[in-house]
Amino acid sequence: xxxxxxxxxxxxxxxxxxxxxxxxxxxxxxxxxxxxxxxxxxxxxxxxxxxxxxxxxxxxxxxxxxxxxxxxxxxxxxxxxxxxxxxxxxxxxxxxxxxxxxxxxxxxxxxxxxxxxxxxxxx
Numbered sequence: 846x847x848x849x850x851x852x853x854x855x856x857x858x859x860x861x862x863x864x865x866x867x868x869x870x871x872x873x874x875x876x877x878x879x880x881x882x883x884x885x886x887x888x889x890x891x892x893x894x895x896x897x898x899x900x901x902x903x904x905x906x907x908x909x910x911x912x913x914x915x916x917x918x919x920x921x922x923x924x925x926x927x928x929x930x931x932x933x934x935x936x937x938x939x940x941x942x943x944x945x946x947x948x949x950x951x952x953x954x955x956x957x958x959x960x961x962x963x964x965x966x967x968x
Contacts, residue, residue, distance in 0.1 A: 862939035862952070866909035869948060871935055872896035873906040879937045885948060887916050887927040895926055908935055910948035 869885035870892040886892040889905055896903040910933070919926040936949045 862909065862949070864911060866911060867913045868951070869908050869910065869914050869929060869933075871906055871908050871948075872899070872903035873935075873950070874901065875904055880934045880941065880947075882932045882934050885910075885914060885929040885933045885935075887914070887929075891926040891928065895923060895928075907951035908933070908948040909939070909951045912945055912947075 869887065870889045871883050871885055872892050872895055873883075874881070884895070885908060886895065889907075892905045896905065914933075915930040916927050917930045918924075919928060931946060933946050933948045936947065938952075939949045941947060941949055
């Protein structure tokens with residue numbers, strides 16, 4: 846048998862994310878189909894603390910958003926976690942419908958000439 850077609854997945858065939866983005870962190874379930882509404886944390890450490898003891902292991906992933914996150918502190922059983930004031934709809938990549946409270950998983954590998962400018966100013 847001879848394969849007539851070859852297909853593959855290319856994360857950046859439609860281009861890489863470009864622009865100015867704000868960074869957050871999520872505890873991501875790799876089995877999620879997307880989009881997923883979840884909490885966004887200000888630091889990787891806070892996301893890791895929150896993910897401990899969940900039903901299944903979650904991967905800590907960086908997310909980017911063109912809209913700034915409004916940060917607040919948790920008041921539940923895990924106190925003093927800094928997180929976004931409301932859940933965000935997190936998409937697999939930057940090609941999602943525009944709108945507030947939306948973010949996307951940051952690329953794990955960016956091509957040369959990284960066009961992403963992160964807002965690092967703390968609000």
